Amino acid sequence: MSRRRSKAEQRPEGPPWRVLMHDVIFESDTPAGWAFDVGLLLAILTSVTLVAVETIPSVAQRNWLILGRFEWFLTILFTIEYGARLACAKHPLRYAVSFWGVIDLLSVLPTYVGFFFVESDANSFVILRSIRLLRAFRVLKLWRMMDDAEELSQAIWKARHKIIVFLIVVLVAVTISGTLMYFVENVIPRMTRGESPLDDSEFVASQFDSIPQAMYWAIVTMTTVGYGDIVPKTTIGKFISATLILLGYSLIIVPSGFVTAELTSRKSSEPDDETACPRCATVEHPGEAVYCYRCGERLAAEG
Amino acid sequence: MSRRRSKAEQRPEGPPWRVLMHDVIFESDTPAGWAFDVGLLLAILTSVTLVAVETIPSVAQRNWLILGRFEWFLTILFTIEYGARLACAKHPLRYAVSFWGVIDLLSVLPTYVGFFFVESDANSFVILRSIRLLRAFRVLKLWRMMDDAEELSQAIWKARHKIIVFLIVVLVAVTISGTLMYFVENVIPRMTRGESPLDDSEFVASQFDSIPQAMYWAIVTMTTVGYGDIVPKTTIGKFISATLILLGYSLIIVPSGFVTAELTSRKSSEPDDETACPRCATVEHPGEAVYCYRCGERLAAEG
């Protein structure tokens, strides 16, 4: 609701074409606005696919001409879109420095920058390539087109404390697990063999070759991703890691259940129906309301 | 409820054998209908097992005769079933073009097509094989036999917006993670070695050899599947992927908690008991309740 009101307030003044263009670009209620959204969606998806496909050597070498033309076509389209948004925004400057304004500019800039770059050597080629990869961030525009995006953003925003708590818990658990496993899988076996732990030249059997590596293992394991590129080899290491997995798994469902509980309680406190009070027209009564909480009038029976 | 009513309406007119057959095939309330369902269940499971087992070379070569006879027996059974459904459906044509009608036809067609196919060369053999694999879709018939299928379909259908939001969030996250990891694991190491990024002939150490590959890695990682066929090798790559895993994991529990919250709220809004208090409309009274537990009003007698 607050979103719709803010939309109405963002309508620009000025000539009618500006208002009309604003409605087409920023709203999706009208047929023209809907068509604009679908076209933009297709353009974004095509563009992101292009960026991805260009990095496959065999495809890129055979089709570089058509890929390049396609890219220019899309860049010009996005440039027109950027210009139109600038033209019909209520406060063009405020739009230009906003999050979405910067994303829209970054959508077109890489291709132009690449045009003026001389591909003299490998290094500048790589820099150019990196800039061109920025076009993949066009996919962020999808977020703006998603109706539930605001609701989801709010849910994440309201759950941010829980997420930070979750991250701190994971950080503490990962540091301690990682150090323990480094000790068990690396320090103890070396001690048995009588090696100096910092001697780089000798053969290192364990995959837990440093604490950062062991912490990487702990993160991969506790989130149940489990690549298997780093696994415990010693019996005691397997025993400890099995214990850590079970402990981590039992503890991790607590913060994750927290978020679900938060969402469930918010859900159930939302009014389900739109029954308005016949006397004072108040809406947003709790789901099972019988009397208006404002004036005490009995609400209309549903049956 | 709506399902039962629609069932009653779907009963065909005509001779009594048609009504009887309809009840046996389409309903499972009568003993005969239940026996038909169990028989069909066994036939489907046998048939799907046959399709699977035929693809194991050692088994298929030794038992092709018995497998083939079994297959013909099942095909004839399913043909009779298809014919019976056609015969006793209220609108045979409407059934034939419906989803389940097409599935039922596809259950029998492949064996007949294979019979008339001349296995002249490897190519036609493969086409034949592909058609025979279609018989695996008979497993879809299990769905029709599941009592809660409609409830589950509805739950998925009602949660479709949440699922689409979830997929868009994943798509955005996967594109950005994939591009970032491609840059870190592929472009930077090549730059250090002074290679041209598109030179196909040189040795490529990184498993992140293109953005689509990196996006495949991101999907496998963010859903915590974690095959381990593609893993970061560089220290910075491991650091970034550990961060991405943690971020992805914290963010992904939000939409997944959304679905649970949706289902929980739907569940709790279903009253178990239909007696409502005439004063305050509280439902969910204990079975033997006489007075409303909330406002003390006498409940309407049921008998």
Add this chain to the structure above:
Amino acid sequence: MSRRRSKAEQRPEGPPWRVLMHDVIFESDTPAGWAFDVGLLLAILTSVTLVAVETIPSVAQRNWLILGRFEWFLTILFTIEYGARLACAKHPLRYAVSFWGVIDLLSVLPTYVGFFFVESDANSFVILRSIRLLRAFRVLKLWRMMDDAEELSQAIWKARHKIIVFLIVVLVAVTISGTLMYFVENVIPRMTRGESPLDDSEFVASQFDSIPQAMYWAIVTMTTVGYGDIVPKTTIGKFISATLILLGYSLIIVPSGFVTAELTSRKSSEPDDETACPRCATVEHPGEAVYCYRCGERLAAEG
């Protein structure tokens, strides 16, 4: 509550020592009963550890004497326990053929059977070994000692329909995904190379060498276990499996959310407090009850 009553009913008649022994063995309210439970717990854990440790060749060869003696000590302990249970059960025969009676018998039988077995050749040794492994099922006795076991069993029992629906959904999804991936990863590449699909002698590159194998892959993937022993190699195979992972992941949270919703709704309908009605002494009022649902009396205010 119903459990306690049934316990009281199961008390045997007869001499006082039988009643006393029954209370020690079957109840854990008295100090002696508690001590018996803790002793049994330790004996079970030691016994299961023994079974596990005996299978490590290096440990077993060096310590076979002490392991064997320990085993006999535990077997005699469990035999005494079995005898005592038989002696003090109200209906000894009914206990002997019950689930727990059979488990208790299987706990001691393997050691005795092994004693009378002549270890003449490798085959009988293996059979003996298999019988000895049965002792690992002693771990099931832990289940009986768990206070919440009955609640958990009931929750699983009540959610059995949801679990069956879940398994059917997974079965359908796994069959179709497996067949699809077998087609994409095995049939298409062979077709391109012009091979006969059933020719066993030629080199097979794909790990999807049959539909059962592909279904094993689908189960490992959809449950997010993701071993990585079977992974798609072709580009189209990776694309399809990424899509299947996402679809599977979005669909699988629906039945899993179902179970959580079921448990949440059961939880919230449980009466939280023990407020008894001052007039008719009814307990088990809903948590927020103000009036007795039986006689309409106002319940005692808490503050």
Add this chain to the structure above:
Amino acid sequence: MSRRRSKAEQRPEGPPWRVLMHDVIFESDTPAGWAFDVGLLLAILTSVTLVAVETIPSVAQRNWLILGRFEWFLTILFTIEYGARLACAKHPLRYAVSFWGVIDLLSVLPTYVGFFFVESDANSFVILRSIRLLRAFRVLKLWRMMDDAEELSQAIWKARHKIIVFLIVVLVAVTISGTLMYFVENVIPRMTRGESPLDDSEFVASQFDSIPQAMYWAIVTMTTVGYGDIVPKTTIGKFISATLILLGYSLIIVPSGFVTAELTSRKSSEPDDETACPRCATVEHPGEAVYCYRCGERLAAEG
């Protein structure tokens, strides 16, 4: 609430500098207290990063001088912090033997111990190294700085019975699955080949080389980590493990849903608003409510 009161009670008597120092160190409400917290946070993170980085051989050898100086600087900082806590705690001795007091002491001890240790041989070097690793436990101090830590600790503490039940269920399932898979993957293939199961000298093909190993596999699999270092090789082993994965997955969502249900019910039983209806005791009225939405009774005026 109870936490704040206990804080007030923990304020030491004595000179004003002691009270002031106490507030800076133990509270974070004042600007000085907040600055102290942020400084401590940075010091902890730096220190833990140092411990981790020192274990990377290439980094440690090149930068041992600067790393050592940094370490001494942090150790002196933590020593001052430890002294200050001792000085301004209400009961210094009680603090010194408390959990956090021991952790604070262990934060500084390793560096001093390392200073007096003579690095004569590799063995003492390793012991020294192990002691230095203890500094990683400084990360536990983060827990104390987390506002929601107490709430989370309580949630875990209250869910401890569920977690123990969960662990017992997993223990039973893991023992039985492990024994079964050891039998299927190791004993049966050996039997077929006519080998003696305890003959260590012969080649062992299976990765399930003992029951503890098979139980490690079962834990890694049932928690969906799935490293892939141990996987079934035989057809029957794959079939059984796929079944176990599905069963385990269906059963494991029950205890995990338990925890979520527990948290959800606790959440929903916390009233947001304390105004209760005098007639029917309904709480959770909207903020501006005047009449009870359930029974129409006028709510008590608050002002």
